[in-house]
Amino acid sequence: MNLNTYRYFNEVAETRSIRRAADRLHVAPSAISRQIAILEQSLGTLLLERTNTGIQLTSAGLVLERFTRHMFRDMERVQESIRNLKGLRLGEVKIWVIEGLILDFLPRTIADFNEQFPAIKFSVYSESSDRIAEALSRDEADIGIVYNPRGRPGIEIVAQYSEPVMCMVNPTHDFAGRESLSLAEICSQQIALPITSFGLRQLFDQAITRQKLNPDVLVSTNNLELTKAMAITGKTIAIAPAMAARKELSDGRLRAIPIQEGEFVDATSAVCVHRDRQLSYAANEFLKRLVKTFQAATKASTRLT
Incomplete structure (x- = not known):
């Protein structure tokens, strides 16, 4: 054969x-x-x-x-390892990432990496946390970046970055001037949320289940950009880490209000790999750079509110 x-x-x-x-x-x-x-x-x-x-x-x-x-x-x-022995820095890195990070520091990290390793190419996919974990397990991804990580067989967390989940509102919304909000207050408004395979939604659902709250979910979507766009209209509110709405917060289209509950304060993004698989040279070098980026972000703890 x-x-x-x-x-x-x-x-x-x-x-x-x-x-x-x-x-x-x-x-x-x-x-x-x-x-x-x-x-x-x-x-x-x-x-x-x-x-x-x-x-x-x-x-x-x-x-x-x-x-x-x-x-x-x-x-x-x-094949990549053999090329590296010949001094050819060739290869491809397959990254699966949650949507909130794909437009923020990941492009900058790839651009910086390309300056040193111009022949290494990238395939980047935006997916939910559950789908990213599946891709790592199925060897479809070299590196995964997930939100609200939890114990998953065979998946190793190599770096984490914590940033509070905020309530995103239009500047004219009644909540715009508040210093903080309770989960009950958030559930009193119409809200746009990601679907249940997203770590952000899982965090929200776990919290409302514990408090026995019934949110008015107007929009449920697999696109975080839509949840922010809905909040910008003023028709709904949304939830997201400030990192995922950096542009909208900077230009004044949204305001971020802290959520009082502890699980939202300590929300975490994580860089993950499969525990039992050896990364290619290219993927391993990029992983080192990504870990440094996460560590720098943790030290800086820069938050837009």
């Missing part, structure tokens, strides 16, 4: 489509179908099932998909 056979299967497993896999690999769909048939015959079991909604993996296919995904990621790391 040659390596291409497993590569063809891995692409089909990732795209759930023989035609899309063929387009990625620049081969004919019939070539992929033929190789997968040979693989199924060799293993003595079906790997794929064709349904009305596309291709699904069988139980055996799921086992093989985990193997091929890790195998090709390890091959990428080996």
